[in-house]
């Protein structure tokens with residue numbers, strides 16, 4: 260019908276500015292939030308990274324399967340360990356300690372990562 264076609268055509272320029280305005284508002288909102296979002300992503304990457312190293316290297320013994328190993332997130336079990344000092348613990352992990360092989364089997368880990376792993380396991384979940 261010619262009337263319907265006319266209505267459709269006349270409605271086009273009415274909607275277009277609304278759609279454009281919404282698009283611009285959405286874009287502006289994302290732009291102003293960008294730096295905060297990037298920082299949050301970076302922080303969670305560091306945490307995820309330590310968590311994933313724990314999951315691949317330390318978990319097999321420290322999740323509780325190996326009775327001699329202090330259990331991860333068992334604060335009471337870690338307290339006497341932490342009392343030795345983080346640098347002593349780091350040295351013990353690097354050289355191997357009791358039934359624990361050198362570097363807790365994370366051969367790619369640097370000192371900073373091993374310290375973070377110790378603090379991660381010593382902290383409550």
Ligand code: HEC
Pocket residue numbers: 313316317318319320321325327328329340343347348349351352356357358359360362363364365368373376377
């Ligand atoms: C093959 C098993 C095993 C793996 C894998 C392992 N550990 Fe251990 N870990 C142990 C055992 C067993 C002990 C307790 C040794 C003892 O007290 O005789 C221990 C103790 C420790 C201690 C305390 C050392 C001290 O001075 O009392 C730290 C710190 C530690 N582990 C960190 C780690 C970290 C970090 C990782 C992963 C990168 C890891 N471990 C992986 C078995 C393991």
